Amino acid sequence: MTFAVPLVDESATAAGKEPLTEDEFLAALMKIGEERYHSLHPFHKLLHGGKLNYGQVQAWAVNRFYYQLSIPRKDAALISRLHDHKLRRLWRSRIIDHDGDEQNEGGIERFLHLTDALGLDREYILSTRGILPGTRFAVEAYVNFVRERSILEAIASSLTELFAPAIHEERIAGLLKHYDFANDVTLSYFRKRLTEARQDVEFGRAYVLTHAKTRDQQEAVLNAVRFKTDVLWSQLDALHFAYVEPALIPPGAFVPEDRK
Amino acid sequence: MTFAVPLVDESATAAGKEPLTEDEFLAALMKIGEERYHSLHPFHKLLHGGKLNYGQVQAWAVNRFYYQLSIPRKDAALISRLHDHKLRRLWRSRIIDHDGDEQNEGGIERFLHLTDALGLDREYILSTRGILPGTRFAVEAYVNFVRERSILEAIASSLTELFAPAIHEERIAGLLKHYDFANDVTLSYFRKRLTEARQDVEFGRAYVLTHAKTRDQQEAVLNAVRFKTDVLWSQLDALHFAYVEPALIPPGAFVPEDRK
Numbered sequence: 001m002t003f004a005v006p007l008v009d010e011s012a013t014a015a016g017k018e019p020l021t022e023d024e025f026l027a028a029l030m031k032i033g034e035e036r037y038h039s040l041h042p043f044h045k046l047l048h049g050g051k052l053n054y055g056q057v058q059a060w061a062v063n064r065f066y067y068q069l070s071i072p073r074k075d076a077a078l079i080s081r082l083h084d085h086k087l088r089r090l091w092r093s094r095i096i097d098h099d100g101d102e103q104n105e106g107g108i109e110r111f112l113h114l115t116d117a118l119g120l121d122r123e124y125i126l127s128t129r130g131i132l133p134g135t136r137f138a139v140e141a142y143v144n145f146v147r148e149r150s151i152l153e154a155i156a157s158s159l160t161e162l163f164a165p166a167i168h169e170e171r172i173a174g175l176l177k178h179y180d181f182a183n184d185v186t187l188s189y190f191r192k193r194l195t196e197a198r199q200d201v202e203f204g205r206a207y208v209l210t211h212a213k214t215r216d217q218q219e220a221v222l223n224a225v226r227f228k229t230d231v232l233w234s235q236l237d238a239l240h241f242a243y244v245e246p247a248l249i250p251p252g253a254f255v256p257e258d259r260k
Numbered sequence: 261m262t263f264a265v266p267l268v269d270e271s272a273t274a275a276g277k278e279p280l281t282e283d284e285f286l287a288a289l290m291k292i293g294e295e296r297y298h299s300l301h302p303f304h305k306l307l308h309g310g311k312l313n314y315g316q317v318q319a320w321a322v323n324r325f326y327y328q329l330s331i332p333r334k335d336a337a338l339i340s341r342l343h344d345h346k347l348r349r350l351w352r353s354r355i356i357d358h359d360g361d362e363q364n365e366g367g368i369e370r371f372l373h374l375t376d377a378l379g380l381d382r383e384y385i386l387s388t389r390g391i392l393p394g395t396r397f398a399v400e401a402y403v404n405f406v407r408e409r410s411i412l413e414a415i416a417s418s419l420t421e422l423f424a425p426a427i428h429e430e431r432i433a434g435l436l437k438h439y440d441f442a443n444d445v446t447l448s449y450f451r452k453r454l455t456e457a458r459q460d461v462e463f464g465r466a467y468v469l470t471h472a473k474t475r476d477q478q479e480a481v482l483n484a485v486r487f488k489t490d491v492l493w494s495q496l497d498a499l500h501f502a503y504v505e506p507a508l509i510p511p512g513a514f515v516p517e518d519r520k
Binding site: 069070072073074076077079080081082083084085088089092095096098099100101106108126128143147 | 329330332333334336337339340341342343344345348349352355356358359360361366368369386388403407
């Protein structure tokens with residue numbers, strides 16, 4: 001018995017097509033955000049609207065921390081592929097933003113202020129053993145994408161930062177309004193990202209505009225950004241499924257007090 | 261026709277053996293340096309003894325630069341595998357040592373002072389297109405080792421730094437004595453490494469002493485250091501073959517003026 005293997009539809013590829021103009025390319029990028037960014041996910045609307053209970057917010061923080069903790073691994077994976085020491089040095093600032101240095105505690109320590117305020121044990125959080133399989137798979141897919149794809153695609157996958165400032169502002173406002181644990185210290189991670197991400201995204205945007213010249217390269221960039229929106233979206237699917245509806249927590253994952 | 265496949269000799273593995281004491285383990289580490297470090301290679305003796313001509317020293321610098329340039333990729337490959345952000349931050353200092361920051365030009369720029377003084381074009385050097393295949397293969401084997409082996413082995417492979425200060429001192433003294441291009445600026449890379457490497461090696465030594473507890477783990481550490489001595493040694497084999505004896509330069513590799 002043989003299986004019908006679905007073949008790539010060659011007509012659907014960009015081969016032979018004219019490159020997009022810069023305006024068209026940027027518009028296509030922004031359209032991905034409008035259609036696919038995780039700000040559209042029901043779980044985010046619940047979080048920002050104050051509709052989640054304490055345990056559900058804890059579950060979000062437990063899982064989101066893993067994403068945060070893994071971002072420098074993703075950035076180091078890119079640096080480990082760059083032969084240009086000046087580009088490496090530029091990209092390194094992202095790792096410093098998250099892992100910190102002598103002057104700056106860094107995003108990961110900042111995020112731990114939030115998990116502290118949510119009554120979550122640091123050893124437990126740092127062990128990452130309570131995260132959902134869906135979180136781990138999505139995050140590792142992102143790290144592997146950056147390890148394996150072209151440098152252009154690896155850099156392009158960071159471009160969801162184009163859409164991030166709006167969601168950070170919405171998140172800060174929503175959490176402050178609705179939840180007791182929210183204050184300047186516990187939300188300092190998101191506030192700091194408002195300025196950090198703006199600097200990073202300028203570089204990323206300029207890089208893809210300079211390096212994606214053919215239509216194939218432009219489509220590869222757009223697909224990298226789509227891939228990244230999937231990484232973000234599927235993490236919220238996993239949270240929604242486990243903790244909202246049908247609220248089926250997978251074996252080994254974090255169990256809030258009121259579900260024990 | 262079948263081939264006789266050499267099997268691993270199980271009796272030669274460390275399974276079931278008692279762990280080495282700390283003193284025995286450190287002695288075994290140092291013995292690797294005494295027997296296998298590239299300071300023993302004839303090419304190094306020629307270099308430090310002033311026996312190489314200008315073109316041969318140029319060839320050494322062209323190739324050695326590629327090793328230097330690649331070290332931060334190796335270190336980023338390790339960081340991309342570390343889930344502990346404090347350990348990542350500690351290891352990051354190695355990347356900064358080579359790639360530089362606002363205060364410190366970094367080892368790669370420092371090495372370029374040497375290639376400048378040797379009359380080598382920066383664009384050519386940075387393109388790495390004149391390096392020997394043997395250099396590229398050895399260096400990439402090192403980067404891949406750190407990407408793929410256990411974290412313990414990846415960290416252990418840096419421990420040739422235990423043997424480095426002696427060779428750096430010998431190199432600085434030898435080059436200053438024998439070559440006109442040698443001065444404080446052109447040799448600043450090696451001088452700076454005298455202090456940088458000492459800090460790093462303390463961490464690496466402490467790490468393997470803490471984490472290599474079974475005999476298998478200790479042997480894995482020793483094999484990682486042996487592997488690294490091979491990486492260094494084979495680069496000098498390639499140089500010696502191409503530029504000293506039989507002096508057969510492979511197609512595409514750097515050709516000194518007097519060999520054109």
